[in-house]
Amino acid sequence: MNKYGSHFVKLIGQSLTSLAIVYSGVSFAQQNNTLEACYVEGLADRLMCGSVSQPLSKKSPSENIDIHFAVIPAIKQLHPKEAVLAFAGGPGQSAIEVASIFARNLKYARENRDIILVDQRGTGKSKLLQCDTGTIEEQFAFNDHALSFVTFTKEETSVCKAQLEVDLSHFTTVAAASDFEAVRLALGYEKLHLYGASYGTRIAQEYLRQYPSSVLSATLDGVVPMQQSLVAIGDAIDSALNEVFLDCMADKACLEQYPTLADDYQALLLQLKNEPITVTVRHPRTHKEITLVITESKLRGAVRMALYGHTSRSLIPLVIDSAKKGNYHPLVGLLGNEQTVGSIAMGMHSAITCGEDWPVLTQSDRQKYGQSYFGKMMIESLDMVCPIWQVEPVEHDFYKPVKTNIPILLLSGGLDPATPPSWADLAMVSFSNAKHLVSPSATHGVASQTCANKVIGQFINTLAFSELTTDCLDKDNRKQYFMNINGPVANHSNEHKK
Amino acid sequence: MMRLVQVLYKKEMIDASRDKRSVMAGLYYAIGAPIVMCLLFTILLKQLSSPEALKISIENPDAAPNLVAYLDGFDISHSDDDSVKPIKLVIDLKYAEDMSEGRSALVTIIADKSDNKLIKSVRRLEGVLARYNSEVAGLRLISRGIDPSIMRAVNVQTQDQATPDSKGGMFLGIATLSIIIALFYSAMNLAIDTSAGERERNSLALLLSHPLSSTQIVLAKVTAIASYSMIGLVLVLIVSKFAYGMVPWEQLGFSINLDLMFILFCTLIGLPIALMSASLLVFVSFMAKSFKEAQSYVAFVLFVPIGLSMMTTYDIATDYVQWAPIAAQQYAMIEVIKGNELPLLQVILSSLSTLGLFALFTMLSSKMLKSEKVVFGL
Numbered sequence: 098m099n100k101y102g103s104h105f106v107k108l109i110g111q112s113l114t115s116l117a118i119v120y121s122g123v124s125f126a127q128q129n130n131t132l133e134a135c136y137v138e139g140l141a142d143r144l145m146c147g148s149v150s151q152p153l154s155k156k157s158p159s160e161n162i163d164i165h166f167a168v169i170p171a172i173k174q175l176h177p178k179e180a181v182l183a184f185a186g187g188p189g190q191s192a193i194e195v196a197s198i199f200a201r202n203l204k205y206a207r208e209n210r211d212i213i214l215v216d217q218r219g220t221g222k223s224k225l226l227q228c229d230t231g232t233i234e235e236q237f238a239f240n241d242h243a244l245s246f247v248t249f250t251k252e253e254t255s256v257c258k259a260q261l262e263v264d265l266s267h268f269t270t271v272a273a274a275s276d277f278e279a280v281r282l283a284l285g286y287e288k289l290h291l292y293g294a295s296y297g298t299r300i301a302q303e304y305l306r307q308y309p310s311s312v313l314s315a316t317l318d319g320v321v322p323m324q325q326s327l328v329a330i331g332d333a334i335d336s337a338l339n340e341v342f343l344d345c346m347a348d349k350a351c352l353e354q355y356p357t358l359a360d361d362y363q364a365l366l367l368q369l370k371n372e373p374i375t376v377t378v379r380h381p382r383t384h385k386e387i388t389l390v391i392t393e394s395k396l397r398g399a400v401r402m403a404l405y406g407h408t409s410r411s412l413i414p415l416v417i418d419s420a421k422k423g424n425y426h427p428l429v430g431l432l433g434n435e436q437t438v439g440s441i442a443m444g445m446h447s448a449i450t451c452g453e454d455w456p457v458l459t460q461s462d463r464q465k466y467g468q469s470y471f472g473k474m475m476i477e478s479l480d481m482v483c484p485i486w487q488v489e490p491v492e493h494d495f496y497k498p499v500k501t502n503i504p505i506l507l508l509s510g511g512l513d514p515a516t517p518p519s520w521a522d523l524a525m526v527s528f529s530n531a532k533h534l535v536s537p538s539a540t541h542g543v544a545s546q547t548c549a550n551k552v553i554g555q556f557i558n559t560l561a562f563s564e565l566t567t568d569c570l571d572k573d574n575r576k577q578y579f580m581n582i583n584g585p586v587a588n589h590s591n592e593h594k595k
Numbered sequence: 596m597m598r599l600v601q602v603l604y605k606k607e608m609i610d611a612s613r614d615k616r617s618v619m620a621g622l623y624y625a626i627g628a629p630i631v632m633c634l635l636f637t638i639l640l641k642q643l644s645s646p647e648a649l650k651i652s653i654e655n656p657d658a659a660p661n662l663v664a665y666l667d668g669f670d671i672s673h674s675d676d677d678s679v680k681p682i683k684l685v686i687d688l689k690y691a692e693d694m695s696e697g698r699s700a701l702v703t704i705i706a707d708k709s710d711n712k713l714i715k716s717v718r719r720l721e722g723v724l725a726r727y728n729s730e731v732a733g734l735r736l737i738s739r740g741i742d743p744s745i746m747r748a749v750n751v752q753t754q755d756q757a758t759p760d761s762k763g764g765m766f767l768g769i770a771t772l773s774i775i776i777a778l779f780y781s782a783m784n785l786a787i788d789t790s791a792g793e794r795e796r797n798s799l800a801l802l803l804s805h806p807l808s809s810t811q812i813v814l815a816k817v818t819a820i821a822s823y824s825m826i827g828l829v830l831v832l833i834v835s836k837f838a839y840g841m842v843p844w845e846q847l848g849f850s851i852n853l854d855l856m857f858i859l860f861c862t863l864i865g866l867p868i869a870l871m872s873a874s875l876l877v878f879v880s881f882m883a884k885s886f887k888e889a890q891s892y893v894a895f896v897l898f899v900p901i902g903l904s905m906m907t908t909y910d911i912a913t914d915y916v917q918w919a920p921i922a923a924q925q926y927a928m929i930e931v932i933k934g935n936e937l938p939l940l941q942v943i944l945s946s947l948s949t950l951g952l953f954a955l956f957t958m959l960s961s962k963m964l965k966s967e968k969v970v971f972g973l
Binding site for chain 1: 694730735752852
């Protein structure tokens, strides 16, 4: 009997040891052994992070950069050979930093598939190309209306260029696409579902063009067509703001509270155009007294950024009305809030805009886009900085619409101040198997405000448009405007007095 | 000696397989338990999770259209039909006035929080209201020129070390418990039949009259029973693999995935447990005077492994119990499902002690067979 006993123990001992080794190999996600657990702000889940080394340029493979990525593991892995690859916007946003947003947008897709987030070259941890953007005090006090503005911008750009010490031509969309493919190969996925938001839709389309055999489907949320320069954005901003004015006029309480909103705004802009207003305000965080120079572009910029989300959008009438009456607190709040959104890698942003959006501008483009304030401003600023950056223009084929029969879902928001539904229509001219869904009341990034995350989950599972339930996209998710600094309720005490 | 045991083992296996109904009865558990368990889990998951579109009654919604729209954005809305949950949200009549003047506007949740079916929905409503609170508060601060991030004095970030595979918690315990118990259930009938049954059929005395030691007889019986236990184990593992794959775990944000590695691992650590369980059941059956008595004792004895396993499942005194046989193996099984490191020392020690018990019970049984009182059930 002892003989039996010892034999069993030996057998069990041996097999357990081999199990342990094999097992630890399997449990560390996929075949790659360089992954390690990591976390990102706003997401409690354990992610797996890693990096691949990629040549900086295809011409000189000696110099390398590390492309960092994170994998949000599937809840219940049913498709180990597939994953969803998410592309961040900006251009210049780090996909890993906004993991919590992707986790929400791809919540249903994640139930059965891993989500891959890659910091595109020049962003986040993949050789970040960022320069000092100045403190709130500096930005508040800065007068972009002054004559010295052009010289100042050029100087700043030169300083930034000297700091970065890199040829931005290696950071264009075309150059970045191969990094994503390298990550796919390193992680061992056979096929990918793409999800891109905002600028992310451009890199998603470029990836699809370069590596069609790696792609099962693509979801483009807030679509940038390959044929179009980002400079065309001006019209979308104007019409999105106009929607706010129309909304307010259509709402009895809002109209009563802000009867001359659109006129007030124009009057205010005219006043600032003639002469910026300099006031002493409180720092939004430290409460120290600081100087604020209110210029036309600062007011327009603050209002523009507020258009991106329904929450901040609900403050726009209050901000305009108060500023017109000489109360700048709400404007200070918006300007201060803008800072926290930030974290766009300006160097990488310039690589894209100067390499892709600027060189292609024709004289008629300049005239057309220059009609809107923001179009004009963007052209002017690109004309200032691009000659300094000296980014090699991308090849002309880049601007051709992507031709494909891979299923593609396009999502647009009716109130989008950046990528309006018409852009998606332009993008899909050569997609032979695509569907464009518009959520009338969504702003920029449909999946983060509506039930589109559910639709995306269905689409990735079925790859068929007929089976999507999209009614919920029609749900009106606009928010009521703030009627005073306390909330979206008109002051009833006035009524009582009547 | 070895050859004799082998011959005897063969005899016992043939003997057992003759009573096909009894063998099948033992294996029914292995096939049925995971399926029943998964059906129960599916129903339980449905009850634990809040319905996607949560219908509640909202009183006085006109006073707070903004709040009502906000709730609707999170799929919580008012309804009068049958689908409505017994949760009431009462909006104060002075809501609009208070909101407009910057006072806290009153909303009241009325619900029975002891109702397990409601708890998830009530928490969801509370959560959405808390979000609304911070959203409006943030906008109020911005309107006053203040950065709302100052409300977060400390930026609390949680790093959850769990993986989707390890969040199963209690479910994992119950699943592994059902697998371990298969080792006992599949062999129960057989153990009684081959010991107390053989005695009642008077063939035990005949067997003992052969030139064999009682240890050899017991060993052959125990290994034959253990073989059936192992068949039950493999069966329960295979059925579980498919059944658990059907349960929509992802609704609660985790998954229970029994991969091939896990099945092999369980088969391996199940072997000593099968031997121990067989020897224990045989020993207890010999102690009884009759077949019926043996059935009662065996049922009683089964509480010991179930109890040990329950302590792991419900995490009672895990620090000590995790070293005990069965509890330790179950703990290791859970760790393997979770994808954590294998507690190798515990597995080896508990397997050794399990084998020790197997030796002990076998020895005790063979000693009993030397007594005429036991052999003839006197």
